[in-house]
Amino acid sequence: xxxxNVYLTSGAADEEPELYLxxxxxxxxxxxxxxxxxxxxxxxKVLAGAILSMNLVDHRILFRKLSxxxx
Amino acid sequence: xxxxNVYLTSGAADEEPELYLxxxxxxxxxxxxxxxxxxxxxxxKVLAGAILSMNLVDHRILFRKLSxxxx
Numbered sequence: 001x002x003x004x005n006v007y008l009t010s011g012a013a014d015e016e017p018e019l020y021l022x023x024x025x026x027x028x029x030x031x032x033x034x035x036x037x038x039x040x041x042x043x044x045k046v047l048a049g050a051i052l053s054m055n056l057v058d059h060r061i062l063f064r065k066l067s068x069x070x071x
Numbered sequence: 072x073x074x075x076n077v078y079l080t081s082g083a084a085d086e087e088p089e090l091y092l093x094x095x096x097x098x099x100x101x102x103x104x105x106x107x108x109x110x111x112x113x114x115x116k117v118l119a120g121a122i123l124s125m126n127l128v129d130h131r132i133l134f135r136k137l138s139x140x141x142x
Binding site: 001002003004024025026027028029040050051052053054055056057059 | 072073074075095096097098099100111121122123124125126127128130
């Protein structure tokens with residue numbers, strides 16, 4: 001299966017990104033800098049952030065945290 | 072390998088999305104609605120568009136075409 005793990009960072013250089021949702025299959029935009037995520041297990045979360053990088057072979061997608069509406 | 076195929080659409084309902092780049096490993100933002108794509112074969116392209124959907128298990132990422140600078 002080719003799902004990815006979604007990580008969040010505040011953007012600070014010394015910060016280790018936190019795992020936000022693992023085994024994500026589906027990512028859909030839901031407004032400016034808001035994303036609906038769904039894992040292969042059916043877990044759904046809504047994330048406010050901007051995409052910093054996607055490395056699909058590494059199963060890794062990194063978002064920078066934003067406040068809703070700050071987009 | 073868990074790369075994805077990137078498709079582009081103008082957003083018209085009757086339009087079949089076109090394959091823009093296959094076997095994409097890396098997607099990095101390069102400004103507002105501009106994305107640098109790199110395939111597992113090392114091919115690189117720069118896309119102006121907004122993400123419409125990502126379905127990673129289906130290896131499918133769909134962008135809506137935008138003109139550069141149209142934000």
